[in-house]
Amino acid sequence: xxxxxxxxxxxxxxxxxxxxxxxxxxxxxxxxxxxxxxxxxxxxxxxxxxxxxxxxxxxxxxxxxxxxxxxxxxxxxxxxxxxxxxxxxxxxxxxxxxxxxxxxxxxxxxxxxxxxxxxxxxxxxxxxxxxxxxxxxxxxxxxxxxxxxxxxxxxxxxxxxxxxxxxxxxxxxxxxxxxxxxxxxxxxxxxxxxxxxxxxxxxxxxxxxxxxxxxxxxxxxxxxxxxxxxxxxxxxxxxxxxxxxxxxxxxxxxxxxxxxxxxxxxxxxxxxxxxxxxxxxxxxxxxxxxxxxxxxxxxxxxxxxxxxxxxxxxxxxxxxxxxxxxxxxxxxxxxxxxxxxxxxxxxxxxxxxxxxxxxxxxxxxxxxxxxxxxxxxxxxxxxxxxxxxxxxxxxxxxxxxx
Numbered sequence: 452x453x454x455x456x457x458x459x460x461x462x463x464x465x466x467x468x469x470x471x472x473x474x475x476x477x478x479x480x481x482x483x484x485x486x487x488x489x490x491x492x493x494x495x496x497x498x499x500x501x502x503x504x505x506x507x508x509x510x511x512x513x514x515x516x517x518x519x520x521x522x523x524x525x526x527x528x529x530x531x532x533x534x535x536x537x538x539x540x541x542x543x544x545x546x547x548x549x550x551x552x553x554x555x556x557x558x559x560x561x562x563x564x565x566x567x568x569x570x571x572x573x574x575x576x577x578x579x580x581x582x583x584x585x586x587x588x589x590x591x592x593x594x595x596x597x598x599x600x601x602x603x604x605x606x607x608x609x610x611x612x613x614x615x616x617x618x619x620x621x622x623x624x625x626x627x628x629x630x631x632x633x634x635x636x637x638x639x640x641x642x643x644x645x646x647x648x649x650x651x652x653x654x655x656x657x658x659x660x661x662x663x664x665x666x667x668x669x670x671x672x673x674x675x676x677x678x679x680x681x682x683x684x685x686x687x688x689x690x691x692x693x694x695x696x697x698x699x700x701x702x703x704x705x706x707x708x709x710x711x712x713x714x715x716x717x718x719x720x721x722x723x724x725x726x727x728x729x730x731x732x733x734x735x736x737x738x739x740x741x742x743x744x745x746x747x748x749x750x751x752x753x754x755x756x757x758x759x760x761x762x763x764x765x766x767x768x769x770x771x772x773x774x775x776x777x778x779x780x781x782x783x784x785x786x787x788x789x790x791x792x793x794x795x796x797x798x799x800x801x802x803x804x805x806x807x808x809x810x811x812x813x814x815x816x817x818x819x820x821x822x823x824x825x826x827x828x829x830x831x832x833x834x835x836x837x838x839x840x841x842x843x844x845x846x847x848x849x850x851x852x853x
C-alpha cells in the first residue's frame with residue numbers, strides 16, 4: 452500500500468514537471484514578457500493554434516499540481532520527522548531556506564523564471580497550518596479560493612507610454628537573448644525592466660497578496676495528506692472518477708477566457724479554470740495510474756518525479772543552452788509546434804536518464820544537497836538530537852533520584 456502511494460505521488464510530480472516544461476518553453480523561447488505579446492513574433496496559423504492550445508490546456512494548470520504536491524509533501528515530511536522525534540519546525544525552516552537559496556542562485560545565474568524562491572518563502576507561510584486539522588485546511592483553502600477568484604483579479608489597462616516601453620523591452624530582449632553572450636544576457640536580466648519605476652512599488656505591494664492567491668492548492672494538498680489520500684489508489688478510484696469531472700469543466704472555463712477578449716470576467720474564469728483543471732489532471736492521471744502503473748510511460752514519470760529538483764534545474768540548463776546566444780541561439784525562431792516536440796524529446800531523455808541514475812543512486816545531486824542543508828549532515832540523514840537529549844535528561848533525573 453505504502454509503496455503504491457509513494458509511486459503515485461512521484462508519478463504525479465513527474466507529470467507536473469512535464470507540463471511545467473511545456474509552459475516554460477513559452478518563456479524560454481519568447482521571454483517572460485514576450486510570451487503574452489505573441490504578436491511581436493511571426494507565427495504561422497498552426498503555431499497560433501498551438502499557442503492557444505498551450506494557453507488553455509497547459510499554462511497555469513501544471514504548476515498548481517506541483518503546488519498541491521508541495522503541500523502534500525510538507526505534511527508527510529512533518530509526520531516522518533515526528534516519528535523520528537526531532538524538532539519539526541527547525542527542520543522545515545532550514546529546508547525552506549535551502550529552497551530559497553537554490554532558487555536565488557537559479558534566478559541570478561541561469562533564468563528569470565525561477566519558482567523555487569517563491570516556494571521557499573511560501574513554506575514559511577504554510578508553517579502556521581501544519582498542525583491544523585484536515586477540515587480546517589479545507590475551509591481556509593476554500594475561503595481563500597473564493598475570495599481571490601472573486602476579488603483579486605481584474606484587467607490592467609496599459610498606458611501608451613507603458614505599451615511603448617514594453618515593446619522596446621521585448622525587441623531588446625529578443626536581440627540580447629538570441630545573440631548575446633552569457634554575461635550580456637545576465638546583465639539584461641538583472642538590470643533591464645519593462646516596468647516603469649513608479650509602478651515597481653505597486654508591483655511590490657501586489658506581491659504581498661500572492662501567498663493568499665496561491666494558498667488554496669497548497670492547503671488542499673496538506674488536507675489530502677492528512678486524509679491519507681493516494682494511499683490506496685485501487686480503493687480510491689471512485690473519488691478519482693468524481694474529481695476527473697473537473698477536467699472538462701476547467702478546459703471549458705479556460706477556453707472561454709482565452710478565446711474571448713480579455714476583461715474582468717475572463718480573468719476570473721482563467722484563474723478558476725486553471726485551478727479546477729489542475730485538480731482534474733490529478734484525478735484523471737490517478738485513474739490511469741491504477742491501470743498502467745507498471746508501464747514504461749508511468750515508470751518514466753515516476754523516475755523524473757523522484758529527482759524533481761534536479762530535473763527542474765536541468766530543464767533550465769538544457770533550454771537556455773538551446774535558445775540563448777551562448778548556445779544555439781534559437782530564441783524566437785523554433786515556433787510553437789516544434790517547441791512541443793522539443794519538450795517531448797527533452798522530457799523523454801529525462802525519463803531515461805533519471806531511470807538509469809536511480810539504478811545507482813537513491814537521490815539526485817540537488818536533492819542530496821537540500822537534505823544536507825535541511826538535516827545538517829553530510830549523508831543527508833536526520834540527526835535524532837532531540838531523542839538523545841531527552842534520554843540524557845531522563846538519565847540525569849534518575850541519577851538525582853538515586
